[in-house]
Amino acid sequence: MNRTRTAIRTTYYSLATNLVLAVIKGLAGFFGNSYALIADAIESTTDVFSSLLVLFGLTYAKRPADKNHPYGHGKIEPLITFIVVAFLVTSATVIAYESIQNIQTPHELPQPWTLLVLGAIIVWKELSYRIVIKKSKQTHSSVLRAEAWHHRSDAITSITAFIGISIALFLGKGFETADDWAALFASGFILYNSYLIFRPALGEIMDEHRYDDLMLQIRKISLEVEGIKGTEKCYIRKAGMYYHIDLHARVDGNISVTEGHDLAHQLQDRLKQKVSGIGHVLIHIEPYTT
Missing domain, CATH: 1.20.1510.10 (Cation efflux protein transmembrane domain)
Structure with a gap:
């Protein structure tokens, strides 16, 4: 506001x-x-x-x-x-x-x-x-x-x-x-x-992608969250003064659904804390295997 x-x-x-x-x-x-x-x-x-x-x-x-x-x-x-x-x-x-x-x-x-x-x-x-x-x-x-x-x-x-x-x-x-x-x-x-x-x-x-710098910032911050092994797709669209994020994050494929869910929320909170102007953040969890 x-x-x-x-x-x-x-x-x-x-x-x-x-x-x-x-x-x-x-x-x-x-x-x-x-x-x-x-x-x-x-x-x-x-x-x-x-x-x-x-x-x-x-x-x-x-x-x-x-x-x-x-x-x-x-x-x-x-x-x-x-x-x-x-x-x-x-x-x-x-x-x-x-x-x-x-x-x-x-x-x-x-x-x-x-x-x-x-x-x-x-x-x-x-x-x-x-x-x-x-x-x-x-x-x-x-x-x-x-x-x-x-x-x-x-x-x-x-x-x-x-x-x-x-x-x-x-x-x-x-x-x-x-x-x-x-x-x-x-x-x-x-x-x-x-x-x-x-x-x-x-x-x-038209939801055109014009936010490369913001996308790189989001990927970098995501790796700061313990348990996030990497990121895949990252979609950003702007509505008014806020950016809405759809992000695919990679986590250990052997952890439980509950643990993956908790990591997604930790990542959401970290992004909103670190990045100015973030609106909705949707995290999709992907399994990461070595």
Whole structure:
């Protein structure tokens, strides 16, 4: 439950950050004649809704296991991640369309002070990324990882806006659309980032094996239990913030069923004690003969 509380608190931070920045970017873009900033505001607005979805997903995922969900409700996390990705793709499409329209329409140069706003936003968003990605690693939350990458993509799109506005201001008349081109480039980056977020979530839904390091750790710890002679099959799947383990352990084939049963429980206890984020552990005993 500590993991869930940490993830929920982090999501509240993201929600507040995105809400404040959406307002700041929108106002700065409107009064500063910068569509790159307005495009950034559009992305931050979609981030507000995605943060609400993340909050819902984390709250739902903390429900305890029940008769219909014996492994808990953690699979809601990658499902929410898919919806978050859909928000990102939608915002990228809107930004690209509006950028193309603005490129074709004459308009004034952006105001120089918009660069100061963007500079502050870039620093703020990069710090937010570092905070949230650290919490996602602590909690093993895929949806929180997606939330972190929202902050990083926002920082990078702000960098492209900064470059575009700088070009427009430095080169002057005839380069008014430089920040629109920057927004168009940013939309492409958002789409690419959407794939990076989508791919791990898809693997989690499909129970794809992506946990070689954890598997090696489990095999090593298993040999620390007296009576465990080795391991065979090891299957790992992730649901929410927890890893569920199916492990075949080898024991002396001459011991009793009761002794084998006791060894299985000792191994379960050792794994849960030593490995962070372990959920269900199923041990299948195999006979070991010399």
